[in-house]
Amino acid sequence: MNTRTVDILYELAECNESRDGDVNLLIEDMKQKAVEYESDGLFLQELLMEGLNLSLSSLSKASTSYLNHLVDIALALETKDTSLASFIPAINDLTSDLSRAQSKSKELELELSTLRRKLTSALVLEKRLQE
Numbered sequence: 001m002n003t004r005t006v007d008i009l010y011e012l013a014e015c016n017e018s019r020d021g022d023v024n025l026l027i028e029d030m031k032q033k034a035v036e037y038e039s040d041g042l043f044l045q046e047l048l049m050e051g052l053n054l055s056l057s058s059l060s061k062a063s064t065s066y067l068n069h070l071v072d073i074a075l076a077l078e079t080k081d082t083s084l085a086s087f088i089p090a091i092n093d094l095t096s097d098l099s100r101a102q103s104k105s106k107e108l109e110l111e112l113s114t115l116r117r118k119l120t121s122a123l124v125l126e127k128r129l130q131e
Contacts, residue, residue: 070082073087074086074087077090077094078090079090
């Protein structure tokens with residue numbers, strides 16, 4: 001052990017403490033969001049029950065399945081809720097990501113094609129040199 005090693009270990013310990021603090025903040029934020037979502041869910045459930053006399057148990061299997069699919073899509077798209085205003089930007093973001101990926105794929109295919117031509121030329125030249 002020397003002073004440099006101790007300094008590095010001290011910096012590492014400080015970074016770990018900072019990261020632990022960040023993780024604790026994220027955990028608390030997630031807990032708060034869970035409480036808020038649960039509260040919103042209960043409010044909407046009461047609203048449906050009082051306003052339309054609908055409960056989750058009174059929905060058909062198809063309706064329940066559609067709601068579950070909607071929730072799964074919202075989770076996959078990482079939207080804050082299942083409103084159209086949340087889905088449209090998420091889908092636009094995915095479309096942009098897809099476009100960038102396709103563009104990058106075309107660039108890589110062009111580069112691969114160029115490398116194949118160069119490799120073929122090099123192999124032909126090597127064969128001529130051997131002859």
